[in-house]
Amino acid sequence: MGMVDISGKFEVEREARARGVIRLRRRTLNAIKAGEVEKGDIAEAAKIAAIMAVKNTPLLLPYCHTLPVTGVDVNVQTVRDGVEVEVQVKAVARTGVEMEALCGVSAALLCVWDMVKALEKDESGQYPHTEIRTVRVAEKHKGGAPEHHREKRRFVVGYVTVSSSRRQGDDPAGDVAERLIKNAEHSIRRYWVSDDTEQIKRVVERAVDECDAVVVSGGTGVAPEDVTPDALRQLFEKEAWGFGMLFCLASAQQVGSASALSRSTAGVVKGKPVFCIPGSVGAVRTALSRIVLAELDHWIKQARG
Structure with missing residues (x-):
């Protein structure tokens, strides 16, 4: 209900x-x-x-x-x-x-x-x-869909959970992401990786090869072990700074000034969009429902060129 x-x-x-x-x-x-x-x-x-x-x-x-x-x-x-x-x-x-x-x-x-x-x-x-x-x-x-949405396509979205403790069967934020992605009529492939720069890079590159877009969740804070944005910036061909700003603004409506602690970002890897978001259930719901899925077709078209 x-x-x-x-x-x-x-x-x-x-x-x-x-x-x-x-x-x-x-x-x-x-x-x-x-x-x-x-x-x-x-x-x-x-x-x-x-x-x-x-x-x-x-x-x-x-x-x-x-x-x-x-x-x-x-x-x-x-x-x-x-x-x-x-x-x-x-x-x-x-x-x-x-x-x-x-x-x-x-x-x-x-x-x-x-x-x-x-x-x-x-x-x-x-x-x-x-x-x-x-x-x-x-x-x-x-009315009809906006021009860049007229022919809605179904995509394969990769979802990478970055955590040294979360795994399959114990990933509530990932489960929320799966429901949101499937409700938007896309399919999902899920991946899990520890908070390690080189491992994150390898798993994200694999996800990019197998999917149309990738969401990387977790490790975006300012603690010493939070290395996800740093790892992804080594892969980005272009970085979309506006994504992090928009997410921070949307998140502030839910958690207030604590949203400033997130280093969320997005960029293009091998011609595909990759989104870097926090690993909490609320952050995943906000990022996917209000930003990523709302413009996914547009993101993919722009990244492909």
């Missing part, structure tokens, strides 16, 4: 439109049209409620991803037997925005109910006529 891993999906334009109706008494509709509702403007309040709900959808739905919403359009109008609300949500994201649109509609309709409840109650304080109904997704759309 948990959130679905969407790291293997592309960020594309997403759009969803949801709609719903609240059935109201005739006298309530007349009061709305005449602007005589005691609490104020129904339409404006409902629009605010919808926008707030869209932005806070992950707080209401525990397994819903937090998405970078780029636009919300809300339309509130009276219909024959009630008030109809339509919410359109746009985002550039890895998953759809239909839940955001549905939350927006639901919150707006509840807001309408709250605004007019004094008019809707009968003599006993009940709501025999009021009903929220037909809340549904009217339509949703997804």
Whole structure:
């Protein structure tokens, strides 16, 4: 049970439109049209409620991803037997925005109910006529993948664990990496090597020969035994300094200033990208899901030239 891993999906334009109706008494509709509702403007309040709900959808739905919403359009109008609300949500994201649109509609309709409840109650304080109904997704759309992702390919990713203690069957960070790589529809080959410069170089060269890209995890700190970046720099034909900077920035959001202790980097070895990241579970998840897998096709194409 948990959130679905969407790291293997592309960020594309997403759009969803949801709609719903609240059935109201005739006298309530007349009061709305005449602007005589005691609490104020129904339409404006409902629009605010919808926008707030869209932005806070992950707080209401525990397994819903937090998405970078780029636009919300809300339309509130009276219909024959009630008030109809339509919410359109746009985002550039890895998953759809239909839940955001549905939350927006639901919150707006509840807001309408709250605004007019004094008019809707009968003599006993009940709501025999009021009903929220037909809340549904009217339509949703997804744009195409970015230009350099149009033809997604499946690659073989080598994963090298650098550790004097971790081995097959006792490598939780490597197991996380395997799940992420397979979820992105790539295959993985795993390797283990001790914290020794020459051994690291030999295993990484072997992985480069057998794979399309290589992730080397562990030994990136500042302790005397942390030699992985030093070993890889002896193999790099070119070093991508920006990778380490981007990883440090992403990692800082998780572990704070401790991210500065990492010497993460990336480079090209024999025309293939090699990524050097810390060996913790959190660091592996951050590096793969937010950086490596998101641009793997692009990395490989650029490295090959």
